[in-house]
Amino acid sequence: DAGVTQSPTHLIKTRGQQVTLRCSPISGHKSVSWYQQVLGQGPQFIFQYYEKEERGRGNFPDRFSARQFPNYSSELNVNALLLGDSALYLCASSLVDRGNTGELFFGEGSRLTVL
Amino acid sequence: GENVEQHPSTLSVQEGDSAVIKCTYSDSASNYFPWYKQELGKRPQLIIDIRSNVGEKKDQRIAVTLNKTAKHFSLHITETQPEDSAVYFCAASRYTNAGKSTFGDGTTLTVKP
Numbered sequence: 356d357a358g359v360t361q362s363p364t365h366l367i368k369t370r371g372q373q374v375t376l377r378c379s380p381i382s383g384h385k386s387v388s389w390y391q392q393v394l395g396q397g398p399q400f401i402f403q404y405y406e407k408e409e410r411g412r413g414n415f416p417d418r419f420s421a422r423q424f425p426n427y428s429s430e431l432n433v434n435a436l437l438l439g440d441s442a443l444y445l446c447a448s449s450l451v452d453r454g455n456t457g458e459l460f461f462g463e464g465s466r467l468t469v470l
Numbered sequence: 471g472e473n474v475e476q477h478p479s480t481l482s483v484q485e486g487d488s489a490v491i492k493c494t495y496s497d498s499a500s501n502y503f504p505w506y507k508q509e510l511g512k513r514p515q516l517i518i519d520i521r522s523n524v525g526e527k528k529d530q531r532i533a534v535t536l537n538k539t540a541k542h543f544s545l546h547i548t549e550t551q552p553e554d555s556a557v558y559f560c561a562a563s564r565y566t567n568a569g570k571s572t573f574g575d576g577t578t579l580t581v582k583p
Contacts, residue, residue, distance in 0.1 A: 359513075388569040397476075397559050397573030398514065411570040414471075445513070449569055458504070459568060461513040 357381070359448050359462035367468045368436050376431045376465045380448030386410070387429040388459065389421055392443040401444075404429055405451060433467075441469045472497040474562050476574025483550050484582050491577045493560035494542040500572075502565035503536060503543045508576075509556045517558075518545070521565055550581045 360379045368374050380387050386405045390398035400413040404423035423429045427448075433440055443466050447459040473496040483489050495503075504519035520527045520534045520543065527534050531550075536543040547554055557578050563571040 386569045388571075390573075395575070397474075397561075397575045398571075400570055400572065403567070403569040405569070411567065413570075447569070457568065458516050458519070459571065461506075461515070463513050 359446055359460050361444075361446050361462035361465050363465055364463065365466045365468075367470060369470050370436055370438060372436050372469075373432065373434045374436060374467060376433075376444050376446075376467075378429045378431070378446030378448075378462060380427050380429070380446075381450075381460055384448035384450050384460070385427050386449045386451050387423055387427065388447045388449075389429070389431045390445040390447065391415075392445055392464070394442075398445055401431070436469045438469050441467055443467075472500055472562055472572040474560060474572045474574045476560050476577060478577060479575065480578045480580075482580045482582065485550060485552060487550055489545075489547045489550055489554070489579055489581075491545045491558055491560070491579070492542060493544070493562075493574050494540075495562040495572075496541065497562070498541065499564060500562040502563050502568050503534070504561050504568070504571070505534060505545050506559045506561065506573075507556045508559065514559060547579075550579075552581050552583050555579055555581045 388403040389401040392398045402421040403411040443464040446462045501522035506514035508514040533546040557576045560574045561571040
């Protein structure tokens with residue numbers, strides 16, 4: 356089975372632009388979470404979606420938004436990019452069993468550079 | 471919200487020695503504590519996890535201990551090998567929602583041959 360896949364793997368944007376990152380979870384996984392990992396730090400929670408509904412939001416500005424599609428894939432959108440948005444964006448999926456979110460499976464990430 | 475602190479930030483050991491990484495958490499409602507290994511340029515991968523209803527869990531050379539009273543948990547790696555070299559992250563969450571995990575800032579472990 357394919358793991359969590361993310362696209363694009365690398366991208367460069369300039370300040371003020373908008374970016375859309377995509378994630379396909381492992382087949383059967385209905386929960387998708389997004390994390391931002393700045394160099395030298397741990398992943399920081401941005402959003403979690405389950406069954407197409409937002410289940411949690413981290414401490415990020417409204418410039419960040421996300422959604423989940425009927426096939427459980429997900430998109431993360433960031434508007435009005437700032438230099439500080441440069442980071443590795445990780446998507447993680449998990450199999451929800453009886454309401455419990457189990458082990459997180461991460462994708463390889465999308466590395467965003469904002470110039 | 472939850473806050474997770476991880477120490478040390480870097481750790482260098484000789485092959486065959488043991489390595490210990492420690493984390494503290496702040497939210498007493500957290501009851502799920504996974505550890506992830508991230509090799510350079512790769513995705514984080516779960517290596518071991520523990521729930522708050524147990525105090526210790528082992529998997530071959532890796533063990534995790536949890537002290538709920540003190541709100542800290544530790545990763546122990548015995549008989550370290552060069553392939554153990556990586557960045558290790560601890561995390562905390564509620565087991566019912568591990569998708570919303572709080573991570574430590576990582577420990578870079580270097581195992582010298």
